[in-house]
Amino acid sequence: MTVADLVVDCLEAEGVEYVFGLPGEELEDLLFALEDSSVTFVPTRHEQGAAFMANVHGRLTGEAGVCLATLGPGATNLITGVADAQLDKAPLVAITGQGGRERLHKESHQRLDVVHAFEPLVKWNAQLSDPAATTETVRKAFKVAEHEKPGATHVEVPEDVAGEAVDGEPLADHGPVARPAPDDEALASAVETLEGAERPLVLAGNGAVRTNAASALRSFVDATGMPVVATYMGKGAISDRDERSLMTLDSGPESAAGGAVERADCVLAIGYDIAEHDPSGWNPGGEKTVVHVDAEPAEVYADYTPEVELLADPTAALDRLADSIDSQWDAWCVDAHETVYEHATRTPDPGDTVSVSNTLPILREAMADSDVLVSDVGSHKLAIAREFPTYEPGRCVISNGLASMGIAVPGGLAADLALEDDVVVATGDGGFLMNAAELETATRLGCSFTVVVYRDGEYGVVAEHQEQHRGESVGVRFDNPDLVAFAESFGVDATRAESLDEFGDAVDATESDELSLIEVVLSDPPDRRA
Known part of the structure; x- marks a missing residue:
């Protein structure tokens, strides 16, 4: 067995169906190993297209999409799609070939320091230089890419390493890492803040969809009557037919949704990333009371300064909030929903x-x-x-x-x-x-x-x-x-x-x-x- 064979065995163990990419001389061992596997290699017409395919696959399935490119221009052509996955929180594993280690210390044909080029663009990044580390490297690439908040990882495989003999078995994937349950003190603070509001509003972000929290959000809305507005990437977290939906932050003629957001005195942000929609557009100066529910703390930003940060699995947090809140806010902005939905x-x-x-x-x-x-x-x-x-x-x-x-x-x-x-x-x-x-x-x-x-x-x-x-x-x-x-x-x-x-x-x-x-x-x- 070669390192290339073991890498492909690891891909099979991860449940990978497709690897999108372009061939290259340095990828020969990997390509022939893929040909003999259950994984389908899809030759694309450009590495950027391959990265976008892996990106969207990851976003739709929650399982890391895989893209493959050779060294030099192949690797650099992946960068836009990989960076897009990173900022869109889509799980993606990029694999790139590289020249043999004997020429990496000096200037040589098509040789670039790809690992350092990818460093600011991904969650985790490594060169597979030791055959004995193959199974750990591939398992970590997938675990880090898929763990909340997901994103892109990158593994570089020099061509001489790919051809080396190795023994090993893929490391088992024991399922997703459990997300934290809501902290009782933070939960009580969130409940107190929301119940003190006259016109609270849910802001459904990318994370509300990405973490499969839509069902819990819909139950929460049924229990509280709280209206929902989504970011562009949070669309569908609640059905837009629902009279509590305002579609997105600037939906409707003359932004009827935006007017409702202005009237809201408290925003419950579920899985919201400020990279997907600048909070200065809906909360200039950070004047609104915000309850932040997400797996990670809020970014430090003057226009987004949450009163409460509930760091937990969004589904678990919404379920606990629904059970704990006694207040009802039925239909305080149904007029805005009608305006938005009738236009759409x-x-x-x-x-x-x-x-x-x-x-x-x-x-x-x-x-x-x-x-x-x-x-x-x-x-x-x-x-x-x-x-x-x-x-x-x-x-x-x-x-x-x-x-x-x-x-x-x-x-x-x-x-x-x-x-x-x-x-x-x-x-x-x-x-x-x-x-x-x-x-x-x-x-x-x-x-x-x-x-x-x-x-x-x-x-x-x-x-x-x-x-x-x-x-x-x-x-x-x-x-x-x-x-x-x-x-x-x-x-x-x-x-x-x-x-x-x-x-x-x-x-x-x-x-x-x-x-x-x-x-x-x-x-x-x-x-x-x-």
Whole structure:
């Protein structure tokens, strides 16, 4: 047995089904070991796409996704997707090859200090330099990546180490590390603080979905009547049909949800990370009373200074809070829910402007509650976050930690492999072409999901900010190929929609067992200087 064989045995023991990546000369032993295993190696078209696939797999399943790249440019190409997983709290294990140890002390072809390059981007990071440490290294990479709060880890395997003989057996995974129960004193303080509030509000963050606390949150809301607003990554923690849901922090015409947040005098933050939504937007100056419930203490930030920090498993904390609170706050902001939800579920007039906002009710109507929408980053993401009703946790995948463009197509592929439910990808023309080559990977794997590409020929969020600041924009315009012909060249069924009627027809015509693309031609953006 070689180290490469043992590494792959460890991957099998961890339950890994797919390793996404690109081959390299330094990976030869690992690749042939994978070929002889139950783990499927998926050659992608770019390492960034591989990292995004591992990222979304980890986010949807809670089990670390795995990406693989060679040394030098292979490793550096992984970095964006790995960093995205780290800030989005998605479990991911990155494995990179490296040259033989005999040349690592000096300048040599493609040799970079990859371990130090990854150091600020991951939770844990190591070079596998001792064959005897193989099983410990792989087990630690997965344990650290998956333990709350999850994130990315990295292991580098020099090619001479990969080929060395070794004996060993994978270390057993005895299940997730138990999360702490609520501290009685902190719990009593949280109950006292909440019961003293007139208009308390739950803020559901990424952690409310990530830790599978949605069921406990829904029971808590039933018991207390407390309304809920979510971050973009907390969508679906409570069903947006529920009259206590305000969707996200800035949902609704003229942000009806934001108005409710302003009126709230106490915020119960469940699994909230400030990287996913800056608290200065909803709590400037840190004036609101905040009860923080999470596995880790709150970040030190002037706009987020909790009165109480309840460091515990969110489900256990919500269950104890529900049992301990006697007060009821039924429907203090039902008017805001009605405004937000009616806008999100309106029926657009066929003659309305072709905008992302006007297409979303059509898309939502065509999708089952359990279907998954994977959003890229761009102006369309803001509309989806604010206006796309989500009814189940984890059914709307939005990156809002690193918020990197290009995640949607590889993310849709990963979602399709990981889940039985139908998958829809929503992307702008900017983000789409960053990793559009992964359509070939998807067709090769026989994936079936729908890609909706909003075409306006500009980097819209940047353009809007420039317009607001300077009255004009610069450096934001670009041209596109024929996106329908482009998709068809991969064997993908594609169509173009230039009206809401055409979009509705295209959505209705898509087959759930086929890979398809709908190009949506948005109404002309304002004239902007190139």
